[in-house]
Amino acid sequence: xxxxxxxxxxxxxxxxxxxxxxxxxxxxxxxxxxxxxxxxxxxxxxxxxxxxxxxxxxxxxxxxxxxxxxxxxxxxxxxxxxxxxxxxxxxxxxxxxxxxxxxxxxxxxxxxxxxxxxxxxxxxxxxxxxxxxxxxxxxxxxxxxxxxxxxxxxxxxxxxxxxxxxxxxxxxxxxxxxxxxxxxxxxxxxxxxxxxxxxxxxxxxxxxxxxxxxxxxxxxxxxxxxxxxxxxxxxxxxxxxxxxxxxxxxxxxxxxxxxxxxxxxxxxxxxxxxxxxxxxxxxxxxxxxxxxxxxxxxxxxxxxxxxxxxxxxxxxxxxxxxxxxxxxxxxxxxxxxxxxxxxxxxxxxxxxxxxxxxxxxxxxxxxxxxxxxxxxxxxxxxxxxxxxxxxxxxxxxxxxxxxxxxxxxxxxxxxxxxxxxxxxxxxxxxxxxxxxxxxxxxxxxxxxxxxxxxxxxxxxxxxxxxxxxxxxxxxxxxxxxxxxxxxxxxxxxxxxxxxxxxxxxxxxxxxxxxxxxxxxxxxxxxxxxxxxxxxxxxxxxxxxxxxxxxxxxxxxxxxxxxxxxxxxxxxxxxxxxxxxxxxxxxxxxxxxxxxxxxxxxxxxxxxxxxxxxxxxxxxxxxxxxxxxxxxxxxxxxxxxxxxxxxxxxxxxxxxxxxxxxxxxxxxxxxxxxxxxxxxxxxxxxxxxxxx
Numbered sequence: 001x002x003x004x005x006x007x008x009x010x011x012x013x014x015x016x017x018x019x020x021x022x023x024x025x026x027x028x029x030x031x032x033x034x035x036x037x038x039x040x041x042x043x044x045x046x047x048x049x050x051x052x053x054x055x056x057x058x059x060x061x062x063x064x065x066x067x068x069x070x071x072x073x074x075x076x077x078x079x080x081x082x083x084x085x086x087x088x089x090x091x092x093x094x095x096x097x098x099x100x101x102x103x104x105x106x107x108x109x110x111x112x113x114x115x116x117x118x119x120x121x122x123x124x125x126x127x128x129x130x131x132x133x134x135x136x137x138x139x140x141x142x143x144x145x146x147x148x149x150x151x152x153x154x155x156x157x158x159x160x161x162x163x164x165x166x167x168x169x170x171x172x173x174x175x176x177x178x179x180x181x182x183x184x185x186x187x188x189x190x191x192x193x194x195x196x197x198x199x200x201x202x203x204x205x206x207x208x209x210x211x212x213x214x215x216x217x218x219x220x221x222x223x224x225x226x227x228x229x230x231x232x233x234x235x236x237x238x239x240x241x242x243x244x245x246x247x248x249x250x251x252x253x254x255x256x257x258x259x260x261x262x263x264x265x266x267x268x269x270x271x272x273x274x275x276x277x278x279x280x281x282x283x284x285x286x287x288x289x290x291x292x293x294x295x296x297x298x299x300x301x302x303x304x305x306x307x308x309x310x311x312x313x314x315x316x317x318x319x320x321x322x323x324x325x326x327x328x329x330x331x332x333x334x335x336x337x338x339x340x341x342x343x344x345x346x347x348x349x350x351x352x353x354x355x356x357x358x359x360x361x362x363x364x365x366x367x368x369x370x371x372x373x374x375x376x377x378x379x380x381x382x383x384x385x386x387x388x389x390x391x392x393x394x395x396x397x398x399x400x401x402x403x404x405x406x407x408x409x410x411x412x413x414x415x416x417x418x419x420x421x422x423x424x425x426x427x428x429x430x431x432x433x434x435x436x437x438x439x440x441x442x443x444x445x446x447x448x449x450x451x452x453x454x455x456x457x458x459x460x461x462x463x464x465x466x467x468x469x470x471x472x473x474x475x476x477x478x479x480x481x482x483x484x485x486x487x488x489x490x491x492x493x494x495x496x497x498x499x500x501x502x503x504x505x506x507x508x509x510x511x512x513x514x515x516x517x518x519x520x521x522x523x524x525x526x527x528x529x530x531x532x533x534x535x536x537x538x539x540x541x542x543x544x545x546x547x548x549x550x551x552x553x554x555x556x557x558x559x560x561x562x563x564x565x566x567x568x569x570x571x572x573x574x575x576x577x578x579x580x581x582x583x584x585x586x587x588x589x590x591x592x593x594x595x596x597x598x599x600x601x602x603x604x605x606x607x608x609x610x611x612x613x614x615x616x617x618x619x620x621x622x623x624x625x626x627x628x629x630x631x632x633x634x635x636x637x638x639x640x641x642x643x644x645x646x647x648x649x650x651x652x653x654x655x656x657x658x659x660x661x662x663x664x665x666x667x668x669x670x671x672x673x674x675x676x677x678x679x680x681x682x683x684x685x686x687x688x689x690x691x
Contacts, residue, residue, distance in 0.1 A: 256538020372402025
């Protein structure tokens with residue numbers, strides 16, 4: 001059991017637990033034992049006192065009247081959300097007895113854990129849970145919904161998740177934010193970019209939607225979704241053609257530059273313009289700007305990797321800094337992710353040695369709808385925590401149909417009765433991060449942080465670590481690993497000689513310092529963890545794995561049965577579906593909209609504010625149209641995963657395909673196509689809508 005600060009009033013150090021690259025250091029204000037205010041820690045080198053409204057408004061989520069207080073069991077039909085209160089003993093006994101029965105009849109692989117990083121704490125997301133399900137022998141989940149495609153693509157070029165120190169980007173003179181709405185999803189990168197701009201830097205944004213970040217740019221380039229690879233290759237074409245490359249760097253630190261030089265001749269700006277929708281003159285201007293400005297930095301976002309060709313796209317963009325030698329210059333280079341610097345001992349934390357059957361089946365989380373409906377050996381029970389697949393997973397109608405199965409024993413551990421939890425047989429109340437002990441490692445900056453409990457558990461809520469200890473006891477597992485304390489788990493995870501960057505970080509030092517920076521050194525001069533030890537512009541490993549060894553543009557797979565490419569992008573006040581159920585956050589975001597180019601709107605007789613139907617063969621949604629020039633013709637963009645409120649059709653992932661990306665098994669949320677038509681016009685002078 002976690003011990004919490006029993007001081008009723010005061011200010012306490014904390015960490016933001018959200019799945020966000022910024023992973024802010026926080027100061028939590030308590031009054032009479034409750035959190036009354038959350039602010040950024042001014043002493044944290046990256047946070048510097050600045051936090052987003054999502055976290056500033058966190059008390060409204062922690063003390064939301066709808067937060068779950070006790071375990072419950074279903075008392076009505078699946079999906080209706082009718083439950084009755086039970087005790088923890090009954091809940092654990094019910095779960096473990098059902099699982100023992102399923103294992104006896106169908107084998108342990110009939111049970112599936114389904115989770116992601118709703119809480120980025122390492123113990124919560126990949127600690128006692130992994131140990132338990134390994135011991136159980138359950139089907140394994142391939143957790144690839146977020147950044148696996150880009151991680152795989154970047155690794156082919158750079159060997160792992162290594163970029164420059166984001167704190168150094170204040171020295172950059174050109175900052176390209178490529179496929180990232182940094183204002184809403186990486187705000188401290190935007191703060192650093194603005195500091196650089198005060199020293200003369202230019203900010204260029206490349207995206208499919210002129211969102212808040214695009215509006216703050218010195219130059220915004222709209223691009224057709226899924227064509228970023230062609231743009232990057234055309235930039236390379238110009239760099240080589242106009243001798244804007246660093247030949248010395250290419251010779252010393254790369255392999256394959258001669259092959260790449262010949263290869264990109266086919267991607268001339270005229271050809272690329274026809275693919276990307278970026279004018280030929282803009283491609284040339286951007287390439288010259290990149291080739292002539294130093295230091296130049298590219299922040300590679302999550303957006304481009306959520307396509308059929310997402311891994312190749314990130315692999316291609318990651319080649320650009322090598323061409324101009326930017327890795328040798330402070331403030332130059334790129335960041336896709338930086339988790340390699342904070343890599344910890346996952347074996348000691350997750351204990352895969354507890355898994356007796358090495359060929360236990362693996363189910364990709366992006367295909368959960370199909371898995372629930374179509375597997376020859378069906379999933380008979382699913383345990384969901386840290387995510388909300390009824391809203392977040394692709395092919396949402398399939399997912400909800402699968403969750404509706406009466407023969408599926410579903411358990412959900414969450415803070416709220418989510419859309420997924422409404423289908424559950426047993427619902428367990430989850431503790432918030434402020435009630436737990438955990439460690440946090442950013443995938444953008446270089447700081448490891450610790451969270452110690454600030455408040456007592458809300459109602460009867462329990463952490464993931466606590467619940468899996470109870471489940472292990474209920475299943476009769478007496479292995480010592482299920483009795484380790486949080487501090488012991490942290491020390492085991494951080495005892496990792498293979499990563500010298502964190503050799504001074506352990507539970508004791510984190511408790512003393514609250515946050516500690518990895519001892520990072522520049523990538524160059526040095527050897528990368530690629531097969532050659534260099535940046536691989538030509539990758540033999542890719543060829544062996546069945547991919548083109550050179551960066552190559554490959555079109556999206558979806559047939560042109562529908563006229564619009566559909567991108568369900570993030571919004572400003574939610575993080576995936578988190579906060580969408582909170583009245584305050586929903587009010588800040590106002591309402592879901594569908595951005596459509598005015599030329600397309602005229603052709604479809606749609607005006608700004610009209611209620612429109614968006615549909616394809618997978619499902620349909622209804623949103624208000626936002627007509628303008630924030631997207632290119634042929635593209636429509638919605639923002640945010642809105643709660644499934646009665647009388648609405650806002651679940652945009654009903655429309656998204658559950659295909660897997662070219663590499664990494666990633667999601668292709670942004671590679672679907674839809675049609676759009678008007679449903680009704682807005683009220684005029686208080687009269688009924690015009691049909």
